[in-house]
Amino acid sequence: MATETLYLANLAEEVAIQKDGIVSRTLQSDEVSKTVLFGFDTGQELSEHTASVPAMLQFLSGEGTVTLGDRSERIRQGTWAYMPAQLPHSIKNLERSLETDLHCTGEDHAEHHGFKLNNGNPGRRLAFTGMKEESRAETRRITLSYTDAQLHLEVRSCYEPVPGVPVIRRTVEIVNAGSEPVGVENVFSAVINGIGIGADRPWDERLWVHIPFSSWYTEGQWRRRRLWEYNMRSVKPFVDKPVRFGLNALAVTQTGSWSSLTHLPMAMLEDEDLDTTWFWQIEHNGSWNWEIGETWEGFLYVGIGGPNEIKNHWWKQLQPGESFTTVPVAVGVTHGGFQQAVRHLTTYRRTIITPHPDNRTLPVIFNDYMNCLWADPTTEKELPLIDAAARAGAEYFVIDAGWFIPPGDQWSSGVGIWQADDVRFPGGLSSLMDRIRAAGMIPGLWLEIEVASTHSALKDRPDSWFFCRHGKRIIDNGRWFLDFRNPEVVAYVDDVIDRLVRDFGIGYIKNDYNTTTKQGTDHDADSPGDGLLEHNRAFVAWIDGLHKRHPHLVFENCGSGGLRMDYALLSRAQLQSFSDQSDYRCNPSIVPGVLAACLPEQLAVWSYPINDRDPEEAVFNMVNAMLSRIHLSGRIAELKDEAFSRVREGIAVYKTYREHLPRMHPVYPAGTLPLEDRNTWHAFGLAHDSEPWALLAVWRLGSARSSWTVPLTFTGGIHAKVTQIYPQKPTALIYSNPLSPELKVTLEEPWTARLFRVAWGD
Known part of the structure; x- marks a missing residue:
């Protein structure tokens, strides 16, 4: 019952x-x-x-x-x-x-x-x-x-x-x-x-x-x-x-x-x-x-x-x-x-959610954008990243924006046609994809499939292809909006996806969406909102058709990060980008809050170490992502040995328990954390649905206090055994109170984090 x-x-x-x-x-x-x-x-x-x-x-x-x-x-x-x-x-x-x-x-x-x-x-x-x-x-x-x-x-x-x-x-x-x-x-x-x-x-x-x-x-x-x-x-x-x-x-x-x-x-x-x-x-x-x-x-x-x-x-x-x-x-x-x-x-x-192998196996993804190539990929830049991502344990390697425009051009001016630029990739993009596969990873590409640049060749298509109001095409952020109510548009984007799968063997699409239609389109509609609603429904129907044609293709939903996070899309997409936030110190606030709105097995969280000499920064980044889907980025090929080993260790530990994440739920022993609260501690966890254990992330942000006690509210009042599982060293000083379900954690330096396993009962 x-x-x-x-x-x-x-x-x-x-x-x-x-x-x-x-x-x-x-x-x-x-x-x-x-x-x-x-x-x-x-x-x-x-x-x-x-x-x-x-x-x-x-x-x-x-x-x-x-x-x-x-x-x-x-x-x-x-x-x-x-x-x-x-x-x-x-x-x-x-x-x-x-x-x-x-x-x-x-x-x-x-x-x-x-x-x-x-x-x-x-x-x-x-x-x-x-x-x-x-x-x-x-x-x-x-x-x-x-x-x-x-x-x-x-x-x-x-x-x-x-x-x-x-x-x-x-x-x-x-x-x-x-x-x-x-x-x-x-x-x-x-x-x-x-x-x-x-x-x-x-x-x-x-x-x-x-x-x-x-x-x-x-x-x-x-x-x-x-x-x-x-x-x-x-x-x-x-x-x-x-x-x-x-x-x-x-x-x-x-x-x-x-x-x-x-x-x-x-x-x-x-x-x-x-x-x-x-x-x-x-x-x-x-x-x-x-x-x-x-x-x-x-x-x-x-x-x-x-x-x-x-x-x-x-x-x-x-x-x-x-x-x-x-x-x-x-x-x-x-x-x-x-x-x-x-x-x-x-x-x-x-x-x-639509059943898909990705949401059961939870592979680790490397994406070359955040704090890394910033939409400026080339073969020369990608090769060391491919090797480093493979050594770290990544299973997908995604080339983000910019692969379709000549070097020096603004990447958003090239959306809509989706042809690889040969200057960026001597020998062709396909040879780079072969290199990714040879390293044991599945390649992926970034798209913004629902829009077209006003500079693209799609400008000659009829107005019925695009959102219009008052007889004019809507232009926003240099883009036109494709109208998925039009079967010609659907046929066009189907051809794009089929070509990329056929020519490059991609197994992953990051579909971004960097602007909004505002009220909608009044073309062939009773009102702008009516046109938008029917387009919205046509777009999710297109995703359904995409999965039928390519059942193993992984589809990531992104909207300048998390600006289009809803379960019309997430009942169909395998992953959701959590944010465009580039400061890892903000993510202990963002990740727990977003996990109230998105499944942990779907939420793609950036881990992007920047300081090549700071292993604790690498640990903090990894802990941010280890209760969801690891989205590795940053200049990992430049990390020194100790920092890189922390990344590799975090991924290895993640792989020991990730199969359980689809049977775990969020717990908030410290509530949610506002972004402005920087000089504090925080904790967030995932508890198993049917077994007496949980994973608990603890962050010391900019707090001047070296110790903090977190109530283990999710144990049902039972005394718990607490083990640090990441990193193996250095360990935090912890004390689990036998008389009260709480955990005292000591971390000597600010901006440090640890991941614990909490077990209670028999």
Whole structure:
């Protein structure tokens, strides 16, 4: 039995629910369904709760039996826990909640709402028409169906429970069953209702929001703040009317094709009094939104979805017979806080990634860009790097940008054609690829396949190949954007990849993306956002086709580092570049934060020793990368023996445990570290999902203190045996307290790091 489970609570008639079955009264077509997600923890044993109104629970995952009696009877349950949103106290208050929030052009946006997107129409008047449950292979789908008689819309709200994880994947489909076009302005993929009900203190005194700020060089910067710090307050203490609510919403939005330019597409909302955290992830490689707002009844809702008209320039004219499906989002709930939510998301993400040998074997990659050749490769420069990378233990060797332009030209001016420059590579690029293979490594190349330089020969292609607005091609950073909705574009990029695989035998593509489309393209689209969304979907479909044609090709997703980090792409790409950050001292902040958003077996982290005489710098760099995917770079051919041996040793140690990383989850004994906290210590680890051990990285940054104690919060209170596994020497002075799960580490010099194995239990 899963420890934690998600359920759907639907205001209807009382009903008994059996394991894997649903017994319910079918609502009449003129009745509006009021449905809301709740969370349970099946690990607790509470015998009963009192329900004051009838309710229906649709059993979506897990096991158990619940019987709901009449208005005055009790909910009797076996080994169940309470609902974090306190169902017994909240059902009546949720009668106005919307399970599907939809707003169309020409409709009344009901009630006093400001810039909040909730309470749209026809969302408020949708009539429930039925529910269907389907099972295919290991997946289940529950679909709630609605109609709107005025606009002749059919709406299907889909729930896909994830076995063993308190997560549900959500989408909403809208079908125009009428004879007139209907303009869609906003539809959330998921709405969570009822947050903030059920504890003594007001929600603005006990709720914390976890927001992952992220940008170039500064990815994964989580901030835990009170809602009132974002101008979100309950207004009830300040008014003398019985019902009042705030018009503010905490809204986070991302517009354009860099899906994580300012924020990662996820967040969490923690209720410290109920020990409950809601979390969500938006799985889209373009524009998205989420908002937290207060309802008329005084509780909170979270609306989560893709683009809309107000914030992202998206508007869809739904023609008769046409349908539209929202971007998928994953929502979940757990007892505990940030770390527990990250664990569940980590488990969930492993259920949606495309199976590939790379994510099982986790080969070590050398890339010649960062603190190394800086997009200026030549045969002469590459040869010593090839030899050094092979001696260090790398298994892939990737030539980054610049291989396609003459020496002295700016590399970005040559994107689009992807022909190797013979001046850079006397004897041809193919001979250099042969040298890489002879050294025992698989060659790879950098591409920016979705764009073309304004100087490239693609300038003569028709405008339909490119993003356009107002009849003109969009130019950004010297690039045009290829439109993957056009089958001629897809055929062209397919030919490029096939040629590179055929002529050079590459087994790895680093696909970069160094600019953003902003609002999108209005060519052959109802709005710029509509064109962008359909292009986004066409691009991930292209990746699916790429894997079918070249199943062993490794695809790395990069967007000036981590500016396009989302699980529309990462459910298909094998690796994700974590950052363009070139200062290794910043990475103890960035890596743990980003690992809350990306699987460790997918996150490519730079290790780039620069100082050829400092072995401790090499160790620090290696520790940065050893809990994810090692992306080796730097001028490793120039490292002195001791520093180089530390690199080689780190890779050798990594290979002893890397097979376990796909079965490990992040742990945060010291929380997350802001980039500005430079004069401190930090620790981060990966704990095994089913075995009693973990890997723990400890960094002494610029702290003046030579010793630091880190709580081993992930051992379950059990005393642990701690062993330094990298480097073998010099060892840190460590003390594992037998009376308390904590570790004291002493490192004599600042800017040093060590990697430990922590084992507990039998």
